[in-house]
Amino acid sequence: MLCALSSFPIPQSPNRNQIHHVKSQSSETLKIDLLRSFSSPFELRQVHAQIVKTNAPLSILPLTRVGLVCAFTPSFHYAQQIFECVEKQKPETFVWNSCLKALAEGDSPIDAIMLFYRLRQYDVCPDTFICSSVLRACLNLLDLSNGRILHGVVEKLGFRSNLYLQNMIVHLYASCGEMAEARLLFEKMPQRDVVTWNIMIAQLIKQGDHEGAYDLFSWMPERNVRSWTSMIAGYVQCGKAKEAIHLFAKMEEAGVKCNEVTVVAVLAACADLGALDLGMRIHEYSNQHGFKRNVRISNTLIDMYVKCGCLEEACRVFEEMEERTVVSWSAMIGGLAMHGRAEEALRIFSDMSQVGIEPNGVTFIGLLHACSHMGLINEGRRFFASMTRDYGIIPQIEHYGCMVDLLSRAGLLREAHEFILNMPMKPNGVVWGALLGACRVHKNVEMAEEAIKHLLALDPLNDGYYVVLSNIYAEAGRWEDTARVRKFMKDRQVKKTPGWSSITVDGVVHEFVAGEESHPDTEQIFQRWEELLEEMRLKGYVPNTSVVLLDIEEGEKVKFVSRHSEKLALVFGLMNTPAGTPIRIMKNLRICEDCHSAFKLISAIVNREIVVRDRNRFHCFNDNSCSCRDYW
DNA sequence: GTAGGGTTAG
Numbered sequence: 001m002l003c004a005l006s007s008f009p010i011p012q013s014p015n016r017n018q019i020h021h022v023k024s025q026s027s028e029t030l031k032i033d034l035l036r037s038f039s040s041p042f043e044l045r046q047v048h049a050q051i052v053k054t055n056a057p058l059s060i061l062p063l064t065r066v067g068l069v070c071a072f073t074p075s076f077h078y079a080q081q082i083f084e085c086v087e088k089q090k091p092e093t094f095v096w097n098s099c100l101k102a103l104a105e106g107d108s109p110i111d112a113i114m115l116f117y118r119l120r121q122y123d124v125c126p127d128t129f130i131c132s133s134v135l136r137a138c139l140n141l142l143d144l145s146n147g148r149i150l151h152g153v154v155e156k157l158g159f160r161s162n163l164y165l166q167n168m169i170v171h172l173y174a175s176c177g178e179m180a181e182a183r184l185l186f187e188k189m190p191q192r193d194v195v196t197w198n199i200m201i202a203q204l205i206k207q208g209d210h211e212g213a214y215d216l217f218s219w220m221p222e223r224n225v226r227s228w229t230s231m232i233a234g235y236v237q238c239g240k241a242k243e244a245i246h247l248f249a250k251m252e253e254a255g256v257k258c259n260e261v262t263v264v265a266v267l268a269a270c271a272d273l274g275a276l277d278l279g280m281r282i283h284e285y286s287n288q289h290g291f292k293r294n295v296r297i298s299n300t301l302i303d304m305y306v307k308c309g310c311l312e313e314a315c316r317v318f319e320e321m322e323e324r325t326v327v328s329w330s331a332m333i334g335g336l337a338m339h340g341r342a343e344e345a346l347r348i349f350s351d352m353s354q355v356g357i358e359p360n361g362v363t364f365i366g367l368l369h370a371c372s373h374m375g376l377i378n379e380g381r382r383f384f385a386s387m388t389r390d391y392g393i394i395p396q397i398e399h400y401g402c403m404v405d406l407l408s409r410a411g412l413l414r415e416a417h418e419f420i421l422n423m424p425m426k427p428n429g430v431v432w433g434a435l436l437g438a439c440r441v442h443k444n445v446e447m448a449e450e451a452i453k454h455l456l457a458l459d460p461l462n463d464g465y466y467v468v469l470s471n472i473y474a475e476a477g478r479w480e481d482t483a484r485v486r487k488f489m490k491d492r493q494v495k496k497t498p499g500w501s502s503i504t505v506d507g508v509v510h511e512f513v514a515g516e517e518s519h520p521d522t523e524q525i526f527q528r529w530e531e532l533l534e535e536m537r538l539k540g541y542v543p544n545t546s547v548v549l550l551d552i553e554e555g556e557k558v559k560f561v562s563r564h565s566e567k568l569a570l571v572f573g574l575m576n577t578p579a580g581t582p583i584r585i586m587k588n589l590r591i592c593e594d595c596h597s598a599f600k601l602i603s604a605i606v607n608r609e610i611v612v613r614d615r616n617r618f619h620c621f622n623d624n625s626c627s628c629r630d631y632w
Numbered sequence: 633g634t635a636g637g638g639t640t641a642g
Contacts, residue, residue, distance in 0.1 A: 090633095093633095094633065097634085098633070101633075127634095129633055129634050130634095131634085132633090132634040132635080133633090133634075135634090135635095162634090164634050164635050165634080165635085166635090167636075168634085168635055170635095171636075194636085195635050195636050196635085196636085197636090198635090198637070199635075199636050200636095201636085201637090202636065202637060205637095224636095226636055226637050227637085229637045229638080230636075230637045231637090232637090233637060233638065234637090236638095260638075261638045262637085263638085264637095264638040264639060265637080265638065267639090268639080294638095295639080296638055296639040297639080298639085299639040299640065300638080300639050300640090302639090303639075325639085325640090326640080327639050328639085328640080330640045330641080331639075331640045334640065334641070335640090360640090361641080362640050363641095365640090365641045365642085366640080366641075369641085396641095398641060401642090402641095430642075
């Protein structure tokens with residue numbers, strides 16, 4: 001066995017004691033030592049010498065290590081000689097492939113590509129496995145030029161019929177943005193399997209071509225759980241949660257069982273839609289299938305419960321987790337912030353620091369949100385300063401947005417403006433929009449005009465900005481300016497997004513659009529509203545018609561506000577759910593001021609908890625007060 | 633020994 005190496009010079013070890021010592025060891029101990037022993041060809045030669053002296057078989061050498069240690073040194077050939085000696089155990093290409101794999105999947109995929117060229121230089125003929133590992137390296141690096149070379153090699157070596165390699169090549173072209181090329185290859189492939197289709201679907205989704213993805217999905221001859229999950233997750237990622245849920249239902253119909261990844265995707269869709277019923281069902285399914293220890297599932301569950309307004313349930317999931325990552329903590333902090341529970345969010349953050357979890361940028365967005373929603377200005381400033389100073393996190397535009405929101409909401413409009421002007425990057429619509437929104441609350445027309453100037457340049461078709469500006473003018477009694485804004489919108493064909501609210505009763509989602517009477521129960525809803533109104537008036541409720549933009553007479557305005565979508569949804573909920581149970585409503589825009597004060601009163605009158613998730617945050621009404629403490 | 637889908641913000 002050692003004969004092949006007998007003519008090869010074995011270096012003298014500088015440490016004779018060590019050799020002497022090794023001599024007395026059993027080969028088992030020697031093996032353990034060897035694993036830790038060499039990190040250079042020189043040391044390898046020493047170990048080699050020890051092996052020869054102790055008569056241990058050369059095969060105890062960790063061959064991948066041998067390869068990696070020699071790969072980029074003049075001892076390359078020495079490694080080859082060692083591989084030759086143990087060839088019966090593992091062929092040379094096998095060993096080199098272990099090295100390539102380790103490099104390709106590790107921190108230095110570029111070294112895998114280098115090693116590949118080295119192998120060719122030493123006349124090692126690549127097999128399919130080697131090609132696969134190097135393609136993996138190209139994929140991880142998104143290295144198209146080397147990928148093309150590899151593609152050529154695969155063709156030249158006659159591996160065209162190898163499905164594994166063809167799939168990787170398609171994947172590579174697609175990931176590098178060469179979709180047309182990927183598509184061509186895909187169409188020319190002599191055979192495809194479900195993986196090929198799945199790769200194409202996932203890549204189309206990544207590039208935003210959901211229609212193309214769905215086309216392939218509906219055409220593919222056979223779908224497995226990954227195909228379904230890719231489509232579902234793709235829909236969730238592009239904000240089409242409804243389509244995701246629809247597809248999930250079809251998947252269940254088709255009898256395909258979901259796995260852990262599907263669970264994550266569906267839960268994320270439930271979070272977006274506020275679909276608590278389905279979310280809870282998936283939670284149960286997840287537990288029954290032993291997914292309880294999956295951290296990503298738990299993280300998504302926290303988010304789902306948070307966004308469905310069940311903070312306590314989110315806390316329970318968080319408490320029960322055996323292992324928590326920065327995502328778990330951040331989801332919890334962000335969730336508490338959304339519900340206006342700033343003190344708890346800050347406490348969770350300190351718990352997190354105590355257990356030694358490093359925060360990331362998202363954690364700070366949650367913290368800044370918490371401060372912003374509750375007016376904790378100094379704490380917010382401290383966090384903003386601390387993120388770079390203590391954690392080396394460079395604030396992104398989102399963090400600046402939070403700070404502008406924090407300052408301007410608190411009425412520090414000048415400081416907020418100053419802050420925007422000093423930002424190291426170009427402020428976006430979110431940043432100026434935060435300032436504009438606060439200008440309304442603090443009735444500052446001048447600053448609003450400054451903000452709108454920038455917003456019009458950035459995003460001239462966003463109706464929200466015009467609506468706020470027009471409100472600001474209206475509240476200042478500047479009706480001519482209000483009219484001017486309206487005309488401006490009309491000229492540019494900007495339409496106000498209709499407000500809608502939804503409520504789920506017995507698993508059915510009921511949607512209400514402001515001013516529309518499309519729901520079959522509209523008649524009864526109006527009737528019940530009138531009754532409620534009587535009770536509310538007795539408690540001092542006066543409709544706040546300043547939220548109505550239209551230039552119409554007061555009586556009409558009152559009628560207008562009473563037809564707001566959140567009010568319709570609430571009344572429907574009161575009529576169709578058992579007394580005492582919480583009512584959960586979702587709204588696409590921010591809740592209006594009149595609805596906010598009305599809901600406070602109603603919560604006391606009917607003695608029920610009303611949870612409203614609006615575009616920005618949660619409002620939890622109880623006994624004539626709101627969790628936002630009217631700061632929003 | 634080789635190929636495909638997942639979590640927090642917005």
